[in-house]
Amino acid sequence: MTKNVNDWLTEHGDYLYRFALARLRDPHQAEDAVQETMLAAIKSNSFEGASSARTWLTGILKHKVIDLQRKQIREQPISDLVDLESSDTSMDDFFDASGHWLEKPQTLEMPENALQQKQFLSILNSCLDKLPSKLAAIFMMRDVHETENDNICKELNISTTNAWVMLYRARMGLRKCLEIQWLAR
Amino acid sequence: MKLMLTCKQASQIISQSLDKPLSWSDRLKLKFHLIICAACNRFNQQLHWLNTAVKRLIQATENDDTIQLSLEAKARMTKAIAARKH
Structure with a gap:
């Protein structure tokens, strides 16, 4: 699995980063979102190869992005x-x-x-x-x-x-x- | 029920209309206002157009190959992945 995840980082990391950056508009937060997505991908067994890895990873990333957006809004009363x-x-x-x-x-x-x-x-x-x-x-x-x-x-x-x-x-x-x-x- | 909206009120209802179904009375009042007010019609178009424009911006960012993870960030992630595995 580690090998897979590293391959995914190489193949899809930049795309995932752009996906997150486009929505979070903050490079550091976008990097965090990608890293958390990769770590979540290690834990999860739900990838079955039916969809493309990119689609699957993007699905995980979407949730991370929403979590971070929520924090952006909550940071201030x-x-x-x-x-x-x-x-x-x-x-x-x-x-x-x-x-x-x-x-x-x-x-x-x-x-x-x-x-x-x-x-x-x-x-x-x-x-x-x-x-x-x-x-x-x-x-x-x-x-x-x-x-x-x-x-x-x-x-x-x-x-x-x-x-x-x-x-x-x-x-x-x-x-x-x-x-x-x-x-x- | 006051039928006539000010432009300020109309602009608020127009913005809300993007987020939820309007009440029957708001819909009616807005319809009335838009018949007579060119400025609010343009505002309505602006807001719809704004959604399209932001979606395009997001697409453009997603497709911009010049935006990449920095080497440092990639190295950090590779490390974090390895650490998680063991």
């Missing part, structure tokens, strides 16, 4: 996050007192050509980095894993209202950042 009145960020300044858009949302479109797409994705990447890390984590967890909202709340031990507020803030921040960085480039 949730109450600090959802205090909508806290104005440490300009993210809430989207509406005037009567609830009208201060700046109307603009049309965002995926660029057609490959080079522009690459530029766009790198801007999106930097916008995700600018979000408070807990908001980015819950956004990635919800929108990427397609986790049911109820599940997120159970997993994080927070109310659904708090989850909605966090997701709302994450989306508002991201779309604004993209308008600024992408449309005004």
